[in-house]
Amino acid sequence: MQQALIIIPTLNEVENIHAIINAVFTINANYHILIVDDNSTDGTIKAIQQLQHTNSNLYLEIRTQNRGLGKAYIHGFLWALKKDYEYILEMDADFSHNPKDIPRLINACEQGADLAIGSRYINNKINVINWDFKRLILSYTASKYVKFVTGIPVFDTTAGFICYKKRVLESIDFSNIRFTGYAFQIEMKFKAWLRNFSIQEVAIIFTDRTKGTSKLDSSIISEAIFGVIKMKFKGLTKK
Ligand SMILES: Nc1nc2c(ncn2[C@@H]2O[C@H](COP(=O)(O)OP(=O)(O)O[C@H]3O[C@H](CO)[C@@H](O)[C@H](O)[C@@H]3O)[C@@H](O)[C@H]2O)c(=O)[nH]1
Numbered sequence: 001m002q003q004a005l006i007i008i009p010t011l012n013e014v015e016n017i018h019a020i021i022n023a024v025f026t027i028n029a030n031y032h033i034l035i036v037d038d039n040s041t042d043g044t045i046k047a048i049q050q051l052q053h054t055n056s057n058l059y060l061e062i063r064t065q066n067r068g069l070g071k072a073y074i075h076g077f078l079w080a081l082k083k084d085y086e087y088i089l090e091m092d093a094d095f096s097h098n099p100k101d102i103p104r105l106i107n108a109c110e111q112g113a114d115l116a117i118g119s120r121y122i123n124n125k126i127n128v129i130n131w132d133f134k135r136l137i138l139s140y141t142a143s144k145y146v147k148f149v150t151g152i153p154v155f156d157t158t159a160g161f162i163c164y165k166k167r168v169l170e171s172i173d174f175s176n177i178r179f180t181g182y183a184f185q186i187e188m189k190f191k192a193w194l195r196n197f198s199i200q201e202v203a204i205i206f207t208d209r210t211k212g213t214s215k216l217d218s219s220i221i222s223e224a225i226f227g228v229i230k231m232k233f234k235g236l237t238k239k
Pocket residue numbers: 008009010011012013036037038067068069072091092093094096139158159160161182185209213214215216
């Protein structure tokens with residue numbers, strides 16, 4: 001199998017970080033992991049540095065400014081594109097995404113997809129456990145809203161569990177990415193679709209975190225609502 005890199009963005013995930021890193025390496029010790037941390041203050045960084053002593057495939061990038069989920073992923077993508085990874089994945093640190101599904105996403109790309117999405121809403125079926133109702137409604141309606149406004153043939157447009165083939169990321173000029181929050185996830189899928197890359201959704205079960213807290217806030221929500229309209233009507237180009 002070609003080399004795969006799992007990018008995990010972190011902001012104060014000390015309660016999850018050891019377990020998620022060990023869980024990913026247990027699935028496949030040949031995976032590489034890049035943690036992109038936005039200067040956590042809860043001990044996440046020290047916990048990762050401890051694990052680096054015994055895991056040569058574990059990398060850490062610490063960012064002290066220009067923070068945000070989307071910016072963290074872009075930092076990770078640019079780091080990855082300087083190396084020789086064929087598959088570059090996004091994944092949360094809090095076990096919302098099951099590491100056991102990583103091989104399924106990579107396999108979808110090996111079978112021809114350019115972008116494989118771990119999808120919570122395939123065929124409008126909701127595969128989510130323990131998420132509070134408000135969050136679920138927000139996420140599900142956001143995905144329906146994006147599909148309605150943009151026409152993108154994807155059920156789970158805000159999903160954050162994705163396998164990209166290297167060439168998808170190579171085609172994107174990240175200096176043109178507008179969104180820094182979760183709307184970044186929508187914009188990346190939209191750009192891949194505009195470039196006619198093949199997108200496949202793989203059904204997963206999203207289980208809400210049991211440790212730590214979500215970083216979602218109202219600014220991220222309004223960015224997604226108004227940003228999608230801008231994306232559609234202010235001609236987000238293929239660039
Ligand atoms: N570096 C960095 N990491 C961040 C930031 N904000 C969040 N993260 C990390 O990103 C992951 C997801 O963050 P959560 O805050 O737990 O996300 P969520 O509320 O569970 O939202 C889920 O659903 C969204 C929309 O449906 C998804 O877009 C999102 O990726 C996630 O899966 C976690 O690993 C968290 O530490 C940030 O500003 N900087």
